[in-house]
Every structure is written in structure tokens, then in C-alpha cells.
Amino acid sequence: MKHERSTGEVQETAALCALGCLSQHDARAFKNHLEEGCTVCSAELRRFEGVVGSLGLTASDAEPPVYLRELVAAHVEHGTRDAVQRAAGEAEKMPPKRAPARVRSPLSAWSRVLSWAVALACAVLAAYSYYSWKQSEQSVQDRTAELVASRSDAEQLSKMLELERGRSRELEHLNAILERPGARVLLLTGQEPSSPASVAIFWDVARRRWVVTGRLPQAGPGTEYKLWYVTKTGRYGAGMLQQDVQGHVFTILEAPESGTEVSQTVITLEPTGGSAQPTWPVIASSGK
Amino acid sequence: MELSDLIEKIAAGEASALLSLYDASSSVLFGLILRITGDRFASEEELVEVYKLIESRAARCDPKEVSAAGWILSTARDCAVERRRQMRRDSPKPDRIETAPTPSSESQSQSTPGPFADARKRALAAIESLPPEQRVAVELAYYAGMSPGEIAAQIGQPRAAIKTRIRLGMIKLAEQLK
Numbered sequence A: 001m002k003h004e005r006s007t008g009e010v011q012e013t014a015a016l017c018a019l020g021c022l023s024q025h026d027a028r029a030f031k032n033h034l035e036e037g038c039t040v041c042s043a044e045l046r047r048f049e050g051v052v053g054s055l056g057l058t059a060s061d062a063e064p065p066v067y068l069r070e071l072v073a074a075h076v077e078h079g080t081r082d083a084v085q086r087a088a089g090e091a092e093k094m095p096p097k098r099a100p101a102r103v104r105s106p107l108s109a110w111s112r113v114l115s116w117a118v119a120l121a122c123a124v125l126a127a128y129s130y131y132s133w134k135q136s137e138q139s140v141q142d143r144t145a146e147l148v149a150s151r152s153d154a155e156q157l158s159k160m161l162e163l164e165r166g167r168s169r170e171l172e173h174l175n176a177i178l179e180r181p182g183a184r185v186l187l188l189t190g191q192e193p194s195s196p197a198s199v200a201i202f203w204d205v206a207r208r209r210w211v212v213t214g215r216l217p218q219a220g221p222g223t224e225y226k227l228w229y230v231t232k233t234g235r236y237g238a239g240m241l242q243q244d245v246q247g248h249v250f251t252i253l254e255a256p257e258s259g260t261e262v263s264q265t266v267i268t269l270e271p272t273g274g275s276a277q278p279t280w281p282v283i284a285s286s287g288k
Numbered sequence B: 001m002e003l004s005d006l007i008e009k010i011a012a013g014e015a016s017a018l019l020s021l022y023d024a025s026s027s028v029l030f031g032l033i034l035r036i037t038g039d040r041f042a043s044e045e046e047l048v049e050v051y052k053l054i055e056s057r058a059a060r061c062d063p064k065e066v067s068a069a070g071w072i073l074s075t076a077r078d079c080a081v082e083r084r085r086q087m088r089r090d091s092p093k094p095d096r097i098e099t100a101p102t103p104s105s106e107s108q109s110q111s112t113p114g115p116f117a118d119a120r121k122r123a124l125a126a127i128e129s130l131p132p133e134q135r136v137a138v139e140l141a142y143y144a145g146m147s148p149g150e151i152a153a154q155i156g157q158p159r160a161a162i163k164t165r166i167r168l169g170m171i172k173l174a175e176q177l178k
Helices: A008-018 A024-035 A039-058 A066-093 A106-178 B003-011 B016-037 B040-060 B068-090 B105-109 B114-128 B132-143 B148-155 B159-177
Strands: A184-190 A198-204 A209-215 A223-231 A234-241 A248-254 A264-271 A282-285
Touching: A008 A024, A008 A039, A008 B159, A024 A039, A039 B016, A039 B068, A039 B114, A039 B132, A039 B159, A066 A106, A066 B016, A066 B040, A106 A198, A106 A209, A106 A248, A184 A264, A223 A248, A234 A248, A234 A264, B003 B016, B003 B040, B003 B068, B016 B040, B016 B068, B016 B114, B040 B068, B068 B114, B114 B132, B114 B159, B132 B148, B132 B159, B148 B159
Parallel strands: none
Antiparallel strands: A184 A198, A184 A282, A198 A209, A209 A248, A223 A234, A223 A264, A264 A282
16 A cells, blocks of 8 residues: 555654664565555655664774785785786687688688687686785785784783783782781692692681682583581581682682681582582591 | 775776875874774774775775765674674674764864865764764764663663654764755
């Protein structure tokens, strides 16, 4: 059904279509409607397409890196060479015009030589174009590979930088604790001689904080490390430990109340979410 | 040389005209693509693809239907929005609200390449004249390629209200840019 005049609904559909924001179903239905020849909708769509064309100018300019122009220039060069190559190829395919065998004037003999010379020149030109094109293609591939490698390096460096920043923040925490009066350090080592587990608890007595840092074997799927402490009155869970992908542990937990005598600290592997009592193996502990 | 002349030459197979078009428009298109994707690496890749696309589609640009500047900007915008959607599919995360401050008409007119200077001045004045809620809806649809439903979910407003804001905003822009 064609519209006789523009309505709010027509304007809405046309505006969303121009912005490319209609669902696939609605866009198809609107396209079919336009193909039926609705001039009202066509005019509205054209009006809003003009707006969409201008909206891009509301973004700020940004200068692209120089190498992008070189890539476009290389693309342009390929296009030109391809055209020459195609022309040369077509010239080669053309059947040679033979002069009648009976009459061989000096001019036709000269023409024959000339056509062979042209064909030969075209063949040489085509070979040279192909060689140059391959060279440029290789050059573009090399640049692309360099670009990919540079990006990979940049990402790697970015990750390392983030890691170093994290370590730096950790050290600031530890230094702040050690500078406070009454600070203590509890050391936990692995249960087996070959275990890489080595954890230290920096006890900020004044602020009742435990900063736990060190290295533990990577916890398997569905498991997490939990820190426990033992006093005269019992065994208590201090909290779950956060571990990064490299096995490094850094977690800030609430410490026992001031004056509590902690006789032992233990780290166990627990199911994700923890448990009220240690259920899985002891991975590291401080001496009794 | 006018942008429309360059497009015409590209359509006629004059490959070097593409480089002239690049010189005349790359900073505008790169700025647009960068704002849409929000990713510099992706924008660099996309810019080259846009010029290849312009070359292959130049014959379809009808100066009677649309301005050359509008046509290349729309081509770049469509590519960039598609890239943005692909990036969101590959790495789903909450969409940013694209309400980055638009440069004022005075500050941009000096740095804008010649063929775009006047049109930019008018486009900036037009978008600045919209009420904030209409401007946000139009910008999210244009820069993030979001549907009215997605915009409604993003800013916590009814879908019908978003559609109305887009309609009213686009009508006002059309009147200003006439």
C-alpha cells in the first residue's frame, strides 16, 4: 500500500532505515515497500540519507599514520600494473593477421615483422609487469607481517608494564606495613621439599590487615587456595587467596584481633568458594 | 579538484585519483572510523579497506542522489559500524555510550580539509542545536549502530521514546542541513 502523505510512522521508519538501525525483517519489508513505488517513503528516505551523510562530519579529524597512504599507493600501483598486464595479455591473444600467401609485398612482410616485434615487446612488458607486481606484493606482505609483529610486541609490552605496575603497588603496600610499629612477618613454606610454594604474610597489627604475597603452584580448575590460622581456641579461616595466571599470590585479608596469639598458619587447596573447615591437602604452612 | 570529480575519475578507472581522494579525505574518514570503533589498530585496517571499497563502488555514486562527501562518509561509517559490531561479537563487553564531546564548529573549521569545511560547519551547528536527549539517541544510533531497543536498554528509557527522539532529531537535522 502506497502512502499518500508522510506520517510519523513513515518518518520514523525512514529515519531508522537511513541510520541502518532497522531489524533485518523491518528493513526487508521497507525495501519491498519502496520497490512498490511509494514516492512518499522514497522522498523521506532520501532526506534522512542526506542527514546521515553529514553526521560523519561531527567527529573530530584524526591524522592517519603515514604507512596507510603507502598501502593505498601500493594498491593504486597494482591496479595500474594489472591494467597494463591485462592489455598486454589481450594483445598476445589476438590472432596474427596473415597476408594472402599469393601476394607478398615488401610492406606486408614489414608489417609481419612489426607485429612480431610488438607482440614480443608486449610479452616482455607483461613479464616485467608481473615481476614488479610480485615484488610489490612481497613488499606489502612484508610490511603487513612487520605490522602484525609490532602489534604483538606492543601488546606484550603493555601486559608486562601492567604486571610491573601491579608489583609496584604491592611493594608499596608491603613497605607501608613494614614502616608501622609492631609489624610482623609470617613465612609459609611448601610441605614437600620440591614444592615451589613460598608465601609471606605481612601483618599490619595497627590496622588489622594481613597482606599475603608469594608464589603457589597453579590451582586446578574448580579449586582455590584458602588461608587458615590456628590459635589456642581453635582453627579459623582467614580468607581465600587471589592467584594470577603466573602463580603469583597477592591478597589483603582481615587479620585476627590485636593480641591474638597465632601459633600456626596453613594454606590448603579448597573447592571454589571455600569451605568451613580444611578439606583438601595442606600446600604450605608456617612452623608451629 | 572537487570530490565528485575524483569519484568520477575513480569510477572511470583512473586509479591515481584514489590517492588524490585519500589526500583530500583521509583525516576526516580516519577520525570518523576511530570514533566509531574506538580502536586505533582496527581503524587503521578499516581505513585502507574503505578506500578499496570506494574504488570498487565509485560507479554507484550518483551525484544527483547524494553528495560525494556524504557518500564517502556513509561508506566509511557503514564499514566502521560493521567492524564495531564484529569486535563486540568477538569480545563481548558493555557498549560505551558514544557521547564524546563533539568539537565546536569554530574549533574544527580551521583544521578541516577544504572539501569538507563548509559542510562540517553546518553539521556541527545542526547537531549542537538538538535537545540533549535527541542528540544522544541520534549519536548512539549513528556512531554505535545501535537499534532503538539497544539504546533503550543502554540508557534505561522506553523503546518508543527512543524511536520518537530519533525521528524528531533527524527531522530537525534535515531542516537545518537543507
